[in-house]
Amino acid sequence: MQPTQSTKSNLSPLVPAYDSILALAPYQTGKPIEELTREYGVSDVVKLASNENPMGCSPHVTLAVTEQLGQLARYPDGNGHYLKQALADFNDVTVDQITLGNGSDDLLDILARSFAGASDAIVYSQYAFIVYPMLAKMQGATGIEVPAQRFGHDLKAMSQAVQDNPNTKIVFIANPNNPTGTQLEHNVLREFMDSVPSSVLVVLDEAYIEYSPESNNRALLDEFDNVVIVRTFSKAYGLAGLRVGYALSSVAVADLLNRIRQPFNVSRVGLAAAAAALRDQDFIEKTRQINDEQMRWLEKQFDALGLGFIKSHANFIMVEIEVEMEDTTATVIYEALLEQGVIVRPLAVYGLHNWLRITVGLAEDNLRLIDTLHSILTED
Incomplete structure (x- = not known):
């Protein structure tokens, strides 16, 4: 005998094996270049959000x-x-x-x-x-x-x-x-x-x-x-x-x-x-050398901008956005960077609301980042 429509509606819904699964939020990846292009109409995009190798691969x-x-x-x-x-x-x-x-x-x-x-x-x-x-x-x-x-x-x-x-x-x-x-x-x-x-x-x-x-x-x-x-x-x-x-x-x-x-x-x-x-491994050695050089350059630029950072041993650096401007938080700066085609990673999901994680790019990528960041932080 097939259940009637009213019987079907009274069936218990499927539930996950553990209640904790209901507390999960989907993992948020770094914003893809294609998505930024669709949302903001920006064609010249620099992605410094997902710790990818800007040199590509061997x-x-x-x-x-x-x-x-x-x-x-x-x-x-x-x-x-x-x-x-x-x-x-x-x-x-x-x-x-x-x-x-x-x-x-x-x-x-x-x-x-x-x-x-x-x-x-x-x-x-x-x-x-x-x-x-x-x-x-x-x-x-x-x-x-x-x-x-x-x-x-x-x-x-x-x-x-x-x-x-x-x-x-x-x-x-x-x-x-x-x-x-x-x-x-x-x-x-x-x-x-x-x-x-x-x-x-x-x-x-x-x-x-x-x-x-x-x-x-x-x-x-x-x-x-x-x-x-x-x-x-x-x-x-x-x-x-x-x-x-x-x-x-x-x-x-x-x-x-x-x-x-x-x-x-x-x-x-x-x-x-x-x-x-x-x-x-020659490619890896070159990757590491360029990353080290650009990391040191970025550290100097962040110092010049008055931004704090944590010394990093990887290919990204965590930067503190704490400036004396009303409503200027890491999320605000993140959004402002997006509007100008620069993708970084906000860290509010980690409880680090005043911080951004920035992948170390090639020299031209990093220069674009710093110039854009400087213009945002010095706006009247």
């Missing part, structure tokens, strides 16, 4: 992508053999210590789904990557935000939070941190690992490691089985549009992650492009 990547165009009807290698072998050689690990992902966000999601449930807790820092608390809500887990110290991770306080919450399963640490650009010292991280129970997984999110090679904590993998290092090809390697990331871990953890991940989570084109990008 020319070797373009060739590798071209070679794959005739094979788009074929599934990729589900195991990513050649890319994993290249990553194993590059990072001095074994192939079975690597998990590939559709960008590093995919890997963070796989880690949360593999290790945290509704009765567990996930610890992260205030002003750290906003995806961490989102993952806790997705899993129905308890998210524990530890107050930041000088806009960075307070590892002693985070260690105490783990001790105070024995149901903690995962600790997320971004190093360098996004959006603040702060960096943790090796000895501080190692002391933290010594203080954390081996049953707690510590995830080091090193999305910006290429801009700060001194923050490489690969050595921790040799001492601690509960460390996972997550990296991406989206930033310095310039493959944000292809979505390729990887995790380094113990063999046991990698085995679990590879059971959870989707079988073809990295495309054929992505696999080839990432392998080609990894081979061209």
Whole structure:
């Protein structure tokens, strides 16, 4: 017997597995150039919002992508053999210590789904990557935000939070941190690992490691089985549009992650492009050199404009908009920049209402930013 219309209307609506999902807000990406063009009619746009590499990618990547165009009807290698072998050689690990992902966000999601449930807790820092608390809500887990110290991770306080919450399963640490650009010292991280129970997984999110090679904590993998290092090809390697990331871990953890991940989570084109990008370390060295030069130039310009900033170890810088003008907030400045074709990132969602995160661009991009910012701040 088919239910009548009135019976159908009385059926219980579908509900999410966890109430915390209802508290989730969709992740806000940096405004795309195409969207700004539609909204403001601006054609000459400079995007400094999403920490992309303004140099693009290695020319070797373009060739590798071209070679794959005739094979788009074929599934990729589900195991990513050649890319994993290249990553194993590059990072001095074994192939079975690597998990590939559709960008590093995919890997963070796989880690949360593999290790945290509704009765567990996930610890992260205030002003750290906003995806961490989102993952806790997705899993129905308890998210524990530890107050930041000088806009960075307070590892002693985070260690105490783990001790105070024995149901903690995962600790997320971004190093360098996004959006603040702060960096943790090796000895501080190692002391933290010594203080954390081996049953707690510590995830080091090193999305910006290429801009700060001194923050490489690969050595921790040799001492601690509960460390996972997550990296991406989206930033310095310039493959944000292809979505390729990887995790380094113990063999046991990698085995679990590879059971959870989707079988073809990295495309054929992505696999080839990432392998080609990894081979061209000269491109990465040039990227880092230009970023460092332009970062120093921007710091001088912000000083001249009387704007505060946090010293950054990545390819972006967090700038404080606190000037003595009525109704002049970071959001107002952000909107004014948009109107003139310059896209940056407001940080109100992090509770940083007076701050903007600005990607370091090429010299001409940065000059455009500073000239536009100067004209906005000096308007009568």
